[in-house]
C-alpha cells in the first residue's frame with residue numbers, strides 16, 4: 001500500500017503474467033535441467049552468443065548451432081542485493097555477479113557458496129546449471 | 145537545419161505528490177512554461193511527452209493524451225517518448241527536431257511522472273524489470289540500485305574509488321538541493337550519515353540512491369523566426385544534441401567502469417556544438433546513484449578516466465570549482481521522476497543561463513554561457529547529452 005493521508009480512489013486491480021515464448025531457446029532451458037549451460041554459435045561468422053540467440057545480428061544468419069560452455073569463469077563485478085523487489089521477497093538477500101567465461105562471453109547470475117567478505121573482483125568461480133526448489137531451470141556461480 | 149531556442153520553462157514541485165493526478169501535475173509545469181514563453185496552449189504545434197510508468201506505477205496508459213487535453217494542447221501533433229530515465233531528453237530531442245526540420249515553429253517537450261501511486265517494493269520491481277527482464281531479471285531479481293552497484297564495485301576495484309568518495313557526491317548534492325525550493329530532499333547530510341545508512345545493494349546505501357519522485361517539467365521551444373516575432377528577451381539556443389545507447393544485457397558490456405553510451409553521446413554533442421568539454425561553464429549530470437555522477441564526470445570528459453573521485457574530493461564540481469555540477473541538487477536531492485528528469489535538467493540549465501530567478505546562493509558563474517545536460521536511461525541503456533548556449 002502506498003501510504004498517503006490524501007483522499008484517493010483505488011484503481012481496479014488486474015493480475016498480469018505474460019507467457020514468454022521459449023521455442024527458439026528450448027535447448028538451453030532443457031540443457032539446464034541436464035546440468036549443461038549452452039550458448040549459440042553462428043555458423044557463418046563464428047560469433048558466440050550468451051544469452052543464447054537464435055539469430056545472428058552480425059551476418060544476419062539464422063542458422064546457429066548449440067555449443068556447451070565450459071564452467072570456468074572470473075568475476076568482473078558483483079553486488080549483494082539486500083532490498084529486494086516484490087517477487088523476490090521470499091528469498092534471503094542474494095549476491096549477483098557478472099563473470100567472464102574462458103570462451104570470452106560474460107554471464108550474469110547469482111553467486112552462492114561464499115561469504116560476502118570473501119568475494120573479490122578477479123576471483124575464479126564455476127558456472128553451474130541447476131533447477132530451483134520451485135522447479136525453475138537456472139544457472140549460478142559457485143566456488144571452483 | 146534551423147536554429148532552435150528554449151523560450152519558456154516550467155517545473156512543478158518535486159516530491160510525493162499524492163495530492164494530484166498525472167494531468168494536474170503536468171499542468172503545474174505547462175502553465176508557467178507558457179506564461180514564460182508569452183504564448184497560449186493553442187500556439188503549440190507539436191508536443192512530445194517523456195513518461196515511463198504509464199499503466200505501471202501510475203494509472204493512465206496514454207498520458208500524452210490525458211495531459212494534453214487537461215492542458216489545452218489537444219490538436220497539436222502528439223507522441224510519448226520512452227527512453228527510460230532519459231525519456232525527458234528524448235522528448236526534448238523530438239520537439240527540437242520538429243522545429244529544426246521546419247515542421248513546426250513552436251513545440252513543447254513535457255516530462256510527467258508519478259512513481260508514488262503504488263507501494264515501494266512494487267516500484268522497485270518495475271524499475272528492476274527495466275533492463276532485460278527475460279535474461280537478467282526473471283531468475284536473478286536485479287534492482288535498479290543493484291545494476292549501478294555492479295558498476296560501483298568494478299570502479300572501486302579498478303581505480304580505488306571508495307565508499308567515502310561516493311558519499312561526497314550525496315553530501316554535495318544535498319547541500320545545493322537544500323537551496324532549491326522545488327527539491328524533494330532538502331536536508332543537509334554528512335559523509336557519516338551516508339556511510340551509516342542501510343545497505344540497499346552493496347556498496348550502495350540508502351543515501352547513495354535518489355528518491356522515487358512525482359514531478360513534471362515543461363519546455364517550450366521555438367524557431368529563430370518565431371523568437372524574433374515574439375520578441376523573446378533571452379532566448380537560450382540549442383547548441384548541440386548527442387545520443388547513443390548500450391546493450392540491454394549488462395553481461396554484454398565491454399566493462400563496468402563507465403557507460404559507453406555516455407561517452408558516445410557526449411562526444412557527438414560536443415561535435416554538434418563545436419566545443420570542447422573545457423568550454424562548458426556548468427553541467428547537470430545523471431546522478432541517480434552517487435557512483436553514476438562519478439562515472440559521468442569521466443564519461444563526458446570533465447576529467448580523465450579513473451579520476452572522477454579526485455574531482456569530487458577536490459571540490460571541483462562545486463560553485464568556485466572548475467565546473468559546478470548539479471547545482472539544483474541533482475536527481476539525488478531534487479528527486480528523479482524518471483520520465484521528467486531530462487526536461488527538468490533543461491529547466492535548470494535555462495534558468496542558470498538566464499541568470500534570473502535562480503536562488504543567488506546556487507547561481508553558477510558564467511564565462512562562455514554554455515551549459516550541458518547529461519541524461520542516462522536505465523543503466524546506460526540510453527543516453528542523451530544536450531548543450532545549451534545563451
Ligand SMILES: [Zn+2]
Nearest residue numbers: 042045056059
Ligand atoms: Zn554471424
